Amino acid sequence: MDxxxxxxxxxxxxxxxxxxxxxxxxxxxxxxxxxxxxxEAASTPHxxxxxxxxxxxxSLPILxxxxxxxxxxxxxxxxxxxxxxxxxxxxLEATGIGFELEDGDVAIRCNFCTLDADGNISDRRAGRxxxxxxxxxxxxxxxxxxxxxxxxxxxxxxxxxxxxLRAAGRLAGQVRDTDPQATGVPPLEPVADDPASERTAEIAxxxxxxxxxxxxDQPKANFHxxxxxxxxxxxxxxxxxYGLRAAAIAVYPMYKGLARLVGMDIVGEAQTLNxxxxxLKASWNDYDFFFLHYKYTDSTGEDGNFEAKVQRIEELDAxxxxxHALNPEVLIVTGDxxxxxxxxxxxxxxxxxxxxxxxxxxDPETRFAESACIRGGLGLFQAKYLxxxxxxxxGRLGKYGA
Amino acid sequence: MDxxxxxxxxxxxxxxxxxxxxxxxxxxxxxxxxxxxxxEAASTPHxxxxxxxxxxxxSLPILxxxxxxxxxxxxxxxxxxxxxxxxxxxxLEATGIGFELEDGDVAIRCNFCTLDADGNISDRRAGRxxxxxxxxxxxxxxxxxxxxxxxxxxxxxxxxxxxxLRAAGRLAGQVRDTDPQATGVPPLEPVADDPASERTAEIAxxxxxxxxxxxxDQPKANFHxxxxxxxxxxxxxxxxxYGLRAAAIAVYPMYKGLARLVGMDIVGEAQTLNxxxxxLKASWNDYDFFFLHYKYTDSTGEDGNFEAKVQRIEELDAxxxxxHALNPEVLIVTGDxxxxxxxxxxxxxxxxxxxxxxxxxxDPETRFAESACIRGGLGLFQAKYLxxxxxxxxGRLGKYGA
Numbered sequence: 001m002d003x004x005x006x007x008x009x010x011x012x013x014x015x016x017x018x019x020x021x022x023x024x025x026x027x028x029x030x031x032x033x034x035x036x037x038x039x040e041a042a043s044t045p046h047x048x049x050x051x052x053x054x055x056x057x058x059s060l061p062i063l064x065x066x067x068x069x070x071x072x073x074x075x076x077x078x079x080x081x082x083x084x085x086x087x088x089x090x091x092l093e094a095t096g097i098g099f100e101l102e103d104g105d106v107a108i109r110c111n112f113c114t115l116d117a118d119g120n121i122s123d124r125r126a127g128r129x130x131x132x133x134x135x136x137x138x139x140x141x142x143x144x145x146x147x148x149x150x151x152x153x154x155x156x157x158x159x160x161x162x163x164x165l166r167a168a169g170r171l172a173g174q175v176r177d178t179d180p181q182a183t184g185v186p187p188l189e190p191v192a193d194d195p196a197s198e199r200t201a202e203i204a205x206x207x208x209x210x211x212x213x214x215x216x217d218q219p220k221a222n223f224h225x226x227x228x229x230x231x232x233x234x235x236x237x238x239x240x241x242y243g244l245r246a247a248a249i250a251v252y253p254m255y256k257g258l259a260r261l262v263g264m265d266i267v268g269e270a271q272t273l274n275x276x277x278x279x280l281k282a283s284w285n286d287y288d289f290f291f292l293h294y295k296y297t298d299s300t301g302e303d304g305n306f307e308a309k310v311q312r313i314e315e316l317d318a319x320x321x322x323x324h325a326l327n328p329e330v331l332i333v334t335g336d337x338x339x340x341x342x343x344x345x346x347x348x349x350x351x352x353x354x355x356x357x358x359x360x361x362x363d364p365e366t367r368f369a370e371s372a373c374i375r376g377g378l379g380l381f382q383a384k385y386l387x388x389x390x391x392x393x394x395g396r397l398g399k400y401g402a
Numbered sequence: 403m404d405x406x407x408x409x410x411x412x413x414x415x416x417x418x419x420x421x422x423x424x425x426x427x428x429x430x431x432x433x434x435x436x437x438x439x440x441x442e443a444a445s446t447p448h449x450x451x452x453x454x455x456x457x458x459x460x461s462l463p464i465l466x467x468x469x470x471x472x473x474x475x476x477x478x479x480x481x482x483x484x485x486x487x488x489x490x491x492x493x494l495e496a497t498g499i500g501f502e503l504e505d506g507d508v509a510i511r512c513n514f515c516t517l518d519a520d521g522n523i524s525d526r527r528a529g530r531x532x533x534x535x536x537x538x539x540x541x542x543x544x545x546x547x548x549x550x551x552x553x554x555x556x557x558x559x560x561x562x563x564x565x566x567l568r569a570a571g572r573l574a575g576q577v578r579d580t581d582p583q584a585t586g587v588p589p590l591e592p593v594a595d596d597p598a599s600e601r602t603a604e605i606a607x608x609x610x611x612x613x614x615x616x617x618x619d620q621p622k623a624n625f626h627x628x629x630x631x632x633x634x635x636x637x638x639x640x641x642x643x644y645g646l647r648a649a650a651i652a653v654y655p656m657y658k659g660l661a662r663l664v665g666m667d668i669v670g671e672a673q674t675l676n677x678x679x680x681x682l683k684a685s686w687n688d689y690d691f692f693f694l695h696y697k698y699t700d701s702t703g704e705d706g707n708f709e710a711k712v713q714r715i716e717e718l719d720a721x722x723x724x725x726h727a728l729n730p731e732v733l734i735v736t737g738d739x740x741x742x743x744x745x746x747x748x749x750x751x752x753x754x755x756x757x758x759x760x761x762x763x764x765d766p767e768t769r770f771a772e773s774a775c776i777r778g779g780l781g782l783f784q785a786k787y788l789x790x791x792x793x794x795x796x797g798r799l800g801k802y803g804a
Contacts (some may be wrong), residue, residue: 029763033455037763062802064783065790066408069803082803083403092804342761346801348794349763350779370779371766380781 003079004241006400007388011243016329016394018244018289019280020386022077022255023316024070025298025339027351027370031306038297038306038341039352040369042313046320047333047354047368054331054356056365057378059386061337067348071095073336074258078291079242079387080235087261088173088230094162095257097154101232104170106200109228111179112137112159112221113187121183125159126221134159137221144210146203163226165203172196172231175204179225187225200229237263238289242391247283249276250293259291273315277322284326289390292323298346301339309341330357330393332386333368350380357393405481406643408802409790413645418731418796420646420691421682422788424479425718426472426657427700427741429753429772433708440699440708440743441754442771444715448722449735449756449770456733456758458767459780461788463739469750473497475738476660480693481644481789482637489663490575490632495564497659499556503634506572508602511630513581514539514561514623515589523585527561528623536561539623546612548605565628567605574598574633577606581627589627602631639665640691644793649685651678652695661693675717679724686728691792694725700748703741711743732759732795734788735770752782759795 028038061068061076062083071092072082087095090107101107112126112134126134135155141163142153152164165171174193180186190204204226215222238246240263247267248259256266265287268279276292283290294316300309323331338349352373363377374380378389391397430440463470463478464485473494474484489497492509503509514528514536528536537557543565544555554566567573576595582588592606606628617624640648642665649669650661658668667689670681678694685692696718702711725733740751754775765779776782780791793799 027763029761033760033764058779058781063405063408063790064780064787065792065794065799066412067794067799067801069801072803083408087803089804096804340761340763347761348791348799370763374765374779374781375777380783 002081003384003388004236007079007241007391007397010398010400011391011396012398013243014394014396016288016396017284017326018330018332018390018394019292019323019328020077020290020332020334020390021292021294021316021323022074023294023297023313023333023335025301025337025346026335027338027340027347027349028301028309029340029342029349031342037370038301038309039313040371042310042317044313044317044368046317046324048366050320050331050333050356051354051368051372052366053362054354055360055363055378056368056373056376057353058350058370058373058376058380059334059353059383060350060380061383065348067346068337069346070254070336071258074255076383077334077336077386078262079384080262081384085233085235087233089228090162090173090230091233093156093160093228094154094164095261096254097156097162098253098257099152099154099162099164100260101164102166103232104166105232106165106171106173107230107232108163108165108204108226110161110163110224110226112161112224114220115223119186121180121185121187123220124179124183124225128158129221131155131157134161134221137215137218140214141211143214144207146206149203151207159221163207165200167199167203171200173200173229175201175229177225177227178208179227187223190226233261235262239263242289242387243396244289245287246289246291247287248291248293249279250291251276252293252295255293264291273319277319280323281326297335298339301341302344304341304344306341329395330355330390332390334386351383353378353386355389355393360393404483405786405790406638409481409643409793409799412800412802413793414798414800415645416796416798418690418798419686419728420732420734420792420796421694421725421730422479422692422734422736422792423694423696423718423725424476425696425699425715425735425737427703427739427748428737429740429742429749429751430703430711431742431744431751433744439772440703440711441715442773444712444719446715446719446770448719448726450768452722452733452735452758453756453770453774454768455764456756457762457765457780458770458775458778459755460752460772460775460778460782461736461755461785462752462782463785467750469748470739471748472656472738473660476657478785479736479738479788480664481786482664483786487635487637489635491630492564492575492632493635495558495562495630496556496566497663498656499558499564500655500659501554501556501564501566502662503566504568505634506568507634508567508573508575509632509634510565510567510606510628512563512565512626512628514563514626516622517625521588523582523587523589525622526581526585526627530560531623533557533559536563536623539617539620542616543613545616546609548608551605553609561623565609567602569601569605573602575602575631577603577631579627579629580610581629589625592628635663637664641665644691644789645798646691647689648691648693649689650693650695651681652693653678654695654697657695666693675721679721682725683728699737700741703743704746706743706746708743731797732757732792734792736788753785755780755788757791757795762795
């Protein structure tokens with residue numbers, strides 16, 4: 001029996017509201033021995049008030065030592081075991097640009113590449129062709145036609161674009177990459193790894209044949225490879241496993257896409273944190289659960305900009321009263337992983353997490369920071385259990401067994 | 403997907419060094435209510451310095467309440483789930499005396515026993531015959547010849563010895579013990595539990611037939627039983643699952659043997675801790691990972707000698723600067739289990755663990771001791787996750803998912 005078997009069986013309806021604020025890459029590290037982390041250095045009076053009323057802990061997105069990408073990090077927060085539910089690379093790329101995958105679609109990450117006169121790859125990324133040159137070429141590939149197949153070609157960035165194949169009857173995604181991971185050799189043919197994927201491989205071969213003609217006149221991007229063939233991941237919905245009407249309030253397509261995969265509605269078109277708070281307020285009566293994504297704690301961490309991350313944390317803190325004013329029964333602040341400015345990358349460190357409700361059993365900690373979270377009442381816990389804690393604190397989970 | 407599936411997929415190469423110091427049986431207990439443990443009573447300025455720079459935690463070798471033997475305890479520290487990877491008793495006995503098992507070998511623990519005139523067992527341990535009498539008898543059994551089979555007979559201690567069978571084609575180890583676990587009855591015949599093990603059972607029967615003749619003139623040890631038939635355990639190597647060139651620096655054969663099973667090289671012939679530090683320095687450039695085993699915290703605990711265990715901990719502390727001088731990127735100090743002098747045995751108590759690196763997110767604890775480890779940032783964690791933490795802190799693990 002897994003966690004969703006339990007929540008499916010035990011969830012009960014109610015009028016309570018849950019808000020989960022995900023400050024991307026929230027956890028940090030000190031810059032120097034004995035120093036403070038970004039969160040410790042920030043002045044966060046509102047988050048500290050919440051910490052005093054609430055319960056703290058450190059969440060492990062995957063397993064000790066494992067640094068998550070955004071996909072697995074968010075799946076864990078949404079309560080989906082990130083080692084059980086794997087989002088294929090193509091599907092994640094499509095999700096990341098906001099493409100709405102349907103059941104039976106196969107999504108493919110493509111890289112423009114350069115072929116020499118013999119048809120061998122001389123540059124696997126077409127000289128990292130700039131987006132303004134590559135995007136029109138991706139659009140040109142929309143001319144590829146395969147009977148009975150709906151084909152979507154979407155530019156991404158530089159040498160990258162996405163192809164999505166859709167056909168009557170489901171397509172299967174067990175097809176091998178065509179990137180030989182080397183130069184001086186020709187690209188590989190797409191080969192199916194199971195009979196169900198033969199049709200996908202066939203469509204991909206025809207796509208590549210036409211693409212070669214359409215790109216023949218190009219000096220740099222005269223062909224492309226296909227990688228990470230992936231079906232739309234089959235994730236049970238929030239409605240089904242938790243009985244929640246869920247809304248995602250995010251600025252960036254990737255996070256909207258991830259939320260859509262678990263059946264959340266994407267609400268509003270917020271561009272700023274203040275917009276997001278407006279959307280939250282405006283949609284308050286229509287949903288039970290709100291996922292509010294805040295990107296800048298991650299991007300400043302990735303940039304290695306400690307001071308900027310501190311400032312972004314303080315901006316988030318300043319917005320907290322707008323959530324508080326709505327009186328959610330459960331308010332969670334956490335991250336999908338750590339992104340210490342010191343490392344300039346996602347990291348494996350546990351994520352500071354706070355949960356406030358009127359029945360959360362507060363711990364003695366009064367500061368929202370890594371060191372306090374170590375001593376917090378939620379302890380060191382797997383992120384995938386945050387949703388069952390949220391439901392319980394919201395009075396939305398019945399008793400297991402009599 | 404298990405931990406090794408992840409590390410296999412995610413490990414990246416680098417030049418960083420990891421040192422894991424295993425103080426056998428490190429964890430302890432107070433002698434009287436309100437007292438200190440051995441580690442708390444010891445003066446450990448160097449370990450405390452490391453604790454202040456590093457992150458502490460308590461590791462669970464197996465599961466709460468389960469006291470591990472040396473085999474499972476070390477497998478867990480090496481990152482191999484000790485409930486998934488089981489080392490058969492015969493293989494552990496062979497490993498413990500430094501015998502290098504090969505794939506396809508079957509190792510058997512043997513006990514000299516006494517048969518009465520009717521061929522019934524009158525003493526299952528041949529009166530616990532002393533080693534100086536039993537070892538020559540074990541050597542005499544090397545006269546046993548079975549065509550097509552290479553046979554090794556190795557004395558152990560008192561009534562115990564080891565037989566290893568090696569033949570062209572693999573031998574299988576599903577053969578039942580011949581010890582009837584009772585006196586007044588004859589020994590059992592070795593019986594195969596599957597067809598693949600028939601040949602092993604046949605060889606064992608022939609071995610026993612000849613052994614009975616070779617020992618017929620003995621007053622006490624006139625026969626022997628065979629127990630714990632076991633193949634060499636199939637453990638993936640450190641190189642494969644972690645991408646590490648690993649060295650074991652140990653004094654006792656058991657720990658060298660366990661390290662060899664996971665593909666570590668056994669380096670040096672150290673007899674003292676100081677020797678071990680010399681070997682560490684001398685082999686520094688040839689390896690990425692160093693397992694340094696320190697036995698005496700366990701043996702003094704087994705003796706119930708609290709003061710001696712304190713002293714042995716202080717000796718280890720005094721040697722720490724020699725490791726520090728080599729500047730490993732990651733330095734871990736832990737144990738394979740607890741051996742409280744109060745209990746005179748291995749115990750189930752979590753093991754004090756410290757990890758120091760420049761990106762470990764230090765916790766506020768500044769003393770390497772059980773009570774501080776309870777409050778440490780690593781929390782209470784399963785020992786099998788220590789290796790993924792080590793790799794992450796060494797910058798040797800990539801990101802899971804995008």
